[in-house]
Amino acid sequence: MNEERQYENCRLCPRRCGANRLRGEKGFCGETASLRIASASLHHGEEPPVAGKRGSGAVFVSGCNLGCAFCQNFQISQQGLGRAVSIDEFAAICLALQENGAENINIVTGTHATPTLVRGIAAAKASGLTLPVLWNSSAYENEDTLALLKDVVDIFLPDMKTLDSETAQTFFNAPDYPEVAARAILTMLNMTKRLSYAHEDGEKMLSGVVVRHLVLPGRLDSTRAVIEWFAENAQDRALLSLMTQYTPMGVRTPARYVDQTEYETLLTWLDEFGVDGFYQELSPDREWLPDFSRFNPFSSELSTPVWHFLR
Numbered sequence: 656m657n658e659e660r661q662y663e664n665c666r667l668c669p670r671r672c673g674a675n676r677l678r679g680e681k682g683f684c685g686e687t688a689s690l691r692i693a694s695a696s697l698h699h700g701e702e703p704p705v706a707g708k709r710g711s712g713a714v715f716v717s718g719c720n721l722g723c724a725f726c727q728n729f730q731i732s733q734q735g736l737g738r739a740v741s742i743d744e745f746a747a748i749c750l751a752l753q754e755n756g757a758e759n760i761n762i763v764t765g766t767h768a769t770p771t772l773v774r775g776i777a778a779a780k781a782s783g784l785t786l787p788v789l790w791n792s793s794a795y796e797n798e799d800t801l802a803l804l805k806d807v808v809d810i811f812l813p814d815m816k817t818l819d820s821e822t823a824q825t826f827f828n829a830p831d832y833p834e835v836a837a838r839a840i841l842t843m844l845n846m847t848k849r850l851s852y853a854h855e856d857g858e859k860m861l862s863g864v865v866v867r868h869l870v871l872p873g874r875l876d877s878t879r880a881v882i883e884w885f886a887e888n889a890q891d892r893a894l895l896s897l898m899t900q901y902t903p904m905g906v907r908t909p910a911r912y913v914d915q916t917e918y919e920t921l922l923t924w925l926d927e928f929g930v931d932g933f934y935q936e937l938s939p940d941r942e943w944l945p946d947f948s949r950f951n952p953f954s955s956e957l958s959t960p961v962w963h964f965l966r
């Protein structure tokens with residue numbers, strides 16, 4: 656199916672809204688057929704082999720097809736910050752990241768714009784982009800949409816948010832998330848080469864899959880299920896990244912940070928299941944909360960801005 660038709664009766668993601676995005680209709684993701692970007696920067700807060708020495712070239716796409724109640728990027732995922740860019744401008748943003756030393760191009764939450772982003776990446780490569788391309792997504796994705804990324808993406812960085820349907824319904828109104836995400840991650844594992852690095856010390860990742868899981872305070876059973884699923888399905892083929900940066904965001908979400916007792920329990924479970932990967936240090940403050948209305952949405956330690964939608 657050509658790209659235009661894919662936006663005409665949009666079924667690109669499991670929401671299957673049927674919106675005619677070509678005519679300016681918006682589905683659950685809040686986006687028409689125009690690709691919109693909010694920010695691009697060298698990001699130092701990703702996992703060590705993703706951030707490398709000089710930072711991951713993060714491109715933050717506006718809109719989102721999942722809409723988590725606790726999203727830290729809600730200004731761009733749910734409130735519409737960003738502006739439309741052409742394919743050529745997208746390619747220029749990627750090249751600017753490369754010129755500024757990015758280790759890779761890290762496309763954040765682009766599921767709803769997959770066909771356009773595939774064209775954008777191809778245009779960037781045709782203009783001299785040589786960096787690995789990384790797809791950073793919620794994993795709430797259809798297999799046939801993911802298939803468009805074959806031969807275009809080198810590294811997948813999917814979330815596995817939960818395997819509990821009630822949690823998925825409560826926080827992102829998607830009770831089918833567990834089965835969809837599990838299938839999507841297995842598809843990604845089959846689509847990419849095995850884990851590989853530019854250096855023997857594992858410093859710079861060139862291909863593979865890193866599965867991310869954000870720990871929700873008070874819902875550790877959900878995390879245990881994810882660690883167990885990873886051990887059974889992806890261990891030896893991927894890395895697990897446990898994120899403990901959850902920040903209270905409003906009345907519908909847990910009102911506290913992950914505490915020390917929960918944190919120690921998590922580390923025990925990683926040992927119990929023999930899971931290899933990354934885990935964040937506890938940081939019970941708002942350090943991770945970006946403000947995308949600023950040229951640098953993050954702290955200067957976390958990010959070096961390269962492009963912003965207001966400039």
Ligand code: SF4
Nearest residue numbers: 665668671672682684
């Ligand atoms: S990509 Fe957007 S419009 Fe298309 S099905 Fe998903 S949420 Fe609906």
